Amino acid sequence: MVRVITFGTFDVFHVGHVNILERARELGDYLIVGVSSDALNYSKKGRYPVFNEEQRIRMVGAIHCVNEVFLEESLERKGEYLQQYKADILVMGDDWRGKFDHFNTYAKVVYLPRTQGISTTEIIETIKKRNV
Ligand code: C2G
Secondary structure (H helix, E strand, O other): OOEEEEEOOOOOOOOHHHHHHHHHHHHEEEEEEEEOOOEEEEEEOOOOOOOOOHHHHHHHOOOOOEEEEEEEEEEHHHHHHHHHHHOEEEEHHHOOOOHHHHHHHHOOOEEOOOOOOOOOHHHHHHHHHOOO
């Protein structure tokens, strides 16, 4: 059984998120997703996600191609997570291309193309501009 792992915030869940999760799962038989914690987001981006970690974990876990979800509390612990969850393949969006290559001793590292034209930031901006 090939175990695939991926990581992300998955805030304001959208079709780009579904696309990457489905494609990640297609690379193996079992998909594990590390959902980044509120604290990790705050330390990385200086703001909290719109949806809190409990809600984001619930939503990602409800996607049918996802088999297991856990809270990613630190970027530095990726190697540890890969071992703990016995990952064979690490999938990341290509916005992270090259950044995770050094984990290839634990798992095969695969970058998948992002879905064009949609992002959490753009969705938030669109909503802000709307008055209906
Ligand atoms: N994604 C995508 N297409 C989009 C938007 C996002 O394929 N239009 C992918 C990203 O490349 C990422 C995943 O969906 O692989 C989750 O995206 P984010 O929530 O933006 O994740 P990020 O904040 O980059 O968190 O340990 C790393 C971090 O937890 C990654």
